Amino acid sequence: MRAKDALGRRGEDLAAGYLEALGMRVVDRNWRCPDGEIDIVALDGDALxxxxxxxxxxxxxxxxxxxxxxxxxxxxxxxxSAWCRDHELRMPLRRVDVIAVLDDGTGGPAIEHLKGVG
Structure with a gap:
Protein backbone atom coordinates (compact mmCIF):
# COMPACT_ATOMS: atom_id res chain seq x y z
CA MET A 1 0.00 0.00 0.00
CA ARG A 2 1.33 3.43 -0.92
CA ALA A 3 2.12 5.82 1.94
CA LYS A 4 -0.62 8.22 0.77
CA ASP A 5 -3.19 5.40 0.70
CA ALA A 6 -2.12 4.24 4.16
CA LEU A 7 -2.46 7.78 5.52
CA GLY A 8 -5.93 8.09 3.99
CA ARG A 9 -7.01 4.73 5.42
CA ARG A 10 -5.72 5.71 8.87
CA GLY A 11 -7.61 9.01 8.65
CA GLU A 12 -10.84 7.23 7.71
CA ASP A 13 -10.39 4.75 10.58
CA LEU A 14 -9.84 7.63 13.03
CA ALA A 15 -12.84 9.52 11.64
CA ALA A 16 -15.11 6.47 11.94
CA GLY A 17 -14.04 5.98 15.57
CA TYR A 18 -14.59 9.68 16.23
CA LEU A 19 -18.14 9.56 14.83
CA GLU A 20 -18.95 6.46 16.88
CA ALA A 21 -17.61 8.20 20.01
CA LEU A 22 -20.11 11.00 19.27
CA GLY A 23 -22.90 8.41 19.34
CA MET A 24 -23.35 7.98 15.60
CA ARG A 25 -23.67 4.54 14.05
CA VAL A 26 -21.36 3.89 11.09
CA VAL A 27 -23.33 1.76 8.62
CA ASP A 28 -21.05 1.76 5.57
CA ARG A 29 -17.53 2.67 4.54
CA ASN A 30 -15.89 3.22 1.18
CA TRP A 31 -19.15 2.66 -0.72
CA ARG A 32 -18.61 2.99 -4.45
CA CYS A 33 -20.77 3.43 -7.49
CA PRO A 34 -19.99 4.65 -11.03
CA ASP A 35 -20.35 8.28 -9.87
CA GLY A 36 -17.82 8.10 -7.03
CA GLU A 37 -17.18 6.98 -3.49
CA ILE A 38 -18.51 7.83 -0.05
CA ASP A 39 -15.91 7.55 2.70
CA ILE A 40 -18.32 7.00 5.61
CA VAL A 41 -22.09 6.61 5.86
CA ALA A 42 -23.45 7.01 9.38
CA LEU A 43 -26.72 7.51 11.20
CA ASP A 44 -27.06 10.40 13.62
CA GLY A 45 -30.47 9.85 15.16
CA ASP A 46 -32.90 10.09 12.23
CA ALA A 47 -30.36 11.73 9.92
CA LEU A 48 -28.25 10.02 7.32
CA SER A 81 -29.23 9.77 -3.06
CA ALA A 82 -27.58 6.90 -4.92
CA TRP A 83 -26.66 5.19 -1.63
CA CYS A 84 -30.28 5.44 -0.43
CA ARG A 85 -31.59 4.03 -3.73
CA ASP A 86 -29.05 1.20 -3.65
CA HIS A 87 -30.05 0.30 -0.08
CA GLU A 88 -33.78 0.89 -0.67
CA LEU A 89 -33.98 3.41 2.15
CA ARG A 90 -35.93 6.63 2.38
CA MET A 91 -33.99 9.06 4.52
CA PRO A 92 -35.58 12.49 4.31
CA LEU A 93 -33.04 13.92 6.77
CA ARG A 94 -29.60 13.90 5.15
CA ARG A 95 -26.48 15.92 5.60
CA VAL A 96 -22.92 16.04 4.39
CA ASP A 97 -20.20 16.39 7.01
CA VAL A 98 -16.51 16.94 6.35
CA ILE A 99 -13.89 15.61 8.72
CA ALA A 100 -10.31 16.87 8.61
CA VAL A 101 -7.59 14.71 10.12
CA LEU A 102 -4.10 16.13 10.65
CA ASP A 103 -1.64 13.36 11.47
CA ASP A 104 2.09 13.94 11.14
CA GLY A 105 2.89 10.70 12.95
CA THR A 106 4.63 12.38 15.88
CA GLY A 107 1.74 12.71 18.30
CA GLY A 108 -1.97 12.30 18.55
CA PRO A 109 -3.86 13.25 15.39
CA ALA A 110 -6.02 16.35 15.34
CA ILE A 111 -9.60 15.87 14.16
CA GLU A 112 -11.91 18.70 13.09
CA HIS A 113 -15.55 18.17 12.08
CA LEU A 114 -17.84 20.40 10.05
CA LYS A 115 -21.49 19.34 10.19
CA GLY A 116 -24.02 20.02 7.46
CA VAL A 117 -21.66 21.47 4.87
CA GLY A 118 -23.28 22.75 1.70
Missing amino acids: VIAEVKTRKSLAYGHPFEAVGPDKLARLHRLA
Whole structure:
Protein backbone atom coordinates (compact mmCIF):
# COMPACT_ATOMS: atom_id res chain seq x y z
CA MET A 1 0.00 0.00 0.00
CA ARG A 2 1.33 3.43 -0.92
CA ALA A 3 2.12 5.82 1.94
CA LYS A 4 -0.62 8.22 0.77
CA ASP A 5 -3.19 5.40 0.70
CA ALA A 6 -2.12 4.24 4.16
CA LEU A 7 -2.46 7.78 5.52
CA GLY A 8 -5.93 8.09 3.99
CA ARG A 9 -7.01 4.73 5.42
CA ARG A 10 -5.72 5.71 8.87
CA GLY A 11 -7.61 9.01 8.65
CA GLU A 12 -10.84 7.23 7.71
CA ASP A 13 -10.39 4.75 10.58
CA LEU A 14 -9.84 7.63 13.03
CA ALA A 15 -12.84 9.52 11.64
CA ALA A 16 -15.11 6.47 11.94
CA GLY A 17 -14.04 5.98 15.57
CA TYR A 18 -14.59 9.68 16.23
CA LEU A 19 -18.14 9.56 14.83
CA GLU A 20 -18.95 6.46 16.88
CA ALA A 21 -17.61 8.20 20.01
CA LEU A 22 -20.11 11.00 19.27
CA GLY A 23 -22.90 8.41 19.34
CA MET A 24 -23.35 7.98 15.60
CA ARG A 25 -23.67 4.54 14.05
CA VAL A 26 -21.36 3.89 11.09
CA VAL A 27 -23.33 1.76 8.62
CA ASP A 28 -21.05 1.76 5.57
CA ARG A 29 -17.53 2.67 4.54
CA ASN A 30 -15.89 3.22 1.18
CA TRP A 31 -19.15 2.66 -0.72
CA ARG A 32 -18.61 2.99 -4.45
CA CYS A 33 -20.77 3.43 -7.49
CA PRO A 34 -19.99 4.65 -11.03
CA ASP A 35 -20.35 8.28 -9.87
CA GLY A 36 -17.82 8.10 -7.03
CA GLU A 37 -17.18 6.98 -3.49
CA ILE A 38 -18.51 7.83 -0.05
CA ASP A 39 -15.91 7.55 2.70
CA ILE A 40 -18.32 7.00 5.61
CA VAL A 41 -22.09 6.61 5.86
CA ALA A 42 -23.45 7.01 9.38
CA LEU A 43 -26.72 7.51 11.20
CA ASP A 44 -27.06 10.40 13.62
CA GLY A 45 -30.47 9.85 15.16
CA ASP A 46 -32.90 10.09 12.23
CA ALA A 47 -30.36 11.73 9.92
CA LEU A 48 -28.25 10.02 7.32
CA VAL A 49 -24.73 11.45 7.40
CA ILE A 50 -22.39 11.28 4.44
CA ALA A 51 -18.92 11.99 5.81
CA GLU A 52 -16.06 13.04 3.56
CA VAL A 53 -12.70 12.52 5.24
CA LYS A 54 -9.62 14.51 4.25
CA THR A 55 -6.34 13.53 5.87
CA ARG A 56 -3.07 15.43 5.68
CA LYS A 57 0.32 15.23 7.38
CA SER A 58 0.60 19.02 7.60
CA LEU A 59 -0.96 22.26 6.48
CA ALA A 60 1.80 22.84 3.91
CA TYR A 61 -0.67 22.49 1.03
CA GLY A 62 -3.62 24.10 2.80
CA HIS A 63 -6.19 22.93 5.32
CA PRO A 64 -7.92 19.65 4.47
CA PHE A 65 -11.30 21.42 4.42
CA GLU A 66 -10.10 23.44 1.43
CA ALA A 67 -10.07 20.26 -0.67
CA VAL A 68 -13.88 20.05 -0.55
CA GLY A 69 -15.32 22.63 -2.91
CA PRO A 70 -18.77 23.15 -4.44
CA ASP A 71 -18.33 20.45 -7.11
CA LYS A 72 -17.30 17.85 -4.54
CA LEU A 73 -20.21 18.80 -2.27
CA ALA A 74 -22.69 18.49 -5.14
CA ARG A 75 -21.26 15.05 -5.98
CA LEU A 76 -21.57 13.96 -2.33
CA HIS A 77 -25.24 14.96 -2.29
CA ARG A 78 -25.82 12.93 -5.48
CA LEU A 79 -23.95 10.00 -3.94
CA ALA A 80 -26.18 10.20 -0.84
CA SER A 81 -29.23 9.77 -3.06
CA ALA A 82 -27.58 6.90 -4.92
CA TRP A 83 -26.66 5.19 -1.63
CA CYS A 84 -30.28 5.44 -0.43
CA ARG A 85 -31.59 4.03 -3.73
CA ASP A 86 -29.05 1.20 -3.65
CA HIS A 87 -30.05 0.30 -0.08
CA GLU A 88 -33.78 0.89 -0.67
CA LEU A 89 -33.98 3.41 2.15
CA ARG A 90 -35.93 6.63 2.38
CA MET A 91 -33.99 9.06 4.52
CA PRO A 92 -35.58 12.49 4.31
CA LEU A 93 -33.04 13.92 6.77
CA ARG A 94 -29.60 13.90 5.15
CA ARG A 95 -26.48 15.92 5.60
CA VAL A 96 -22.92 16.04 4.39
CA ASP A 97 -20.20 16.39 7.01
CA VAL A 98 -16.51 16.94 6.35
CA ILE A 99 -13.89 15.61 8.72
CA ALA A 100 -10.31 16.87 8.61
CA VAL A 101 -7.59 14.71 10.12
CA LEU A 102 -4.10 16.13 10.65
CA ASP A 103 -1.64 13.36 11.47
CA ASP A 104 2.09 13.94 11.14
CA GLY A 105 2.89 10.70 12.95
CA THR A 106 4.63 12.38 15.88
CA GLY A 107 1.74 12.71 18.30
CA GLY A 108 -1.97 12.30 18.55
CA PRO A 109 -3.86 13.25 15.39
CA ALA A 110 -6.02 16.35 15.34
CA ILE A 111 -9.60 15.87 14.16
CA GLU A 112 -11.91 18.70 13.09
CA HIS A 113 -15.55 18.17 12.08
CA LEU A 114 -17.84 20.40 10.05
CA LYS A 115 -21.49 19.34 10.19
CA GLY A 116 -24.02 20.02 7.46
CA VAL A 117 -21.66 21.47 4.87
CA GLY A 118 -23.28 22.75 1.70
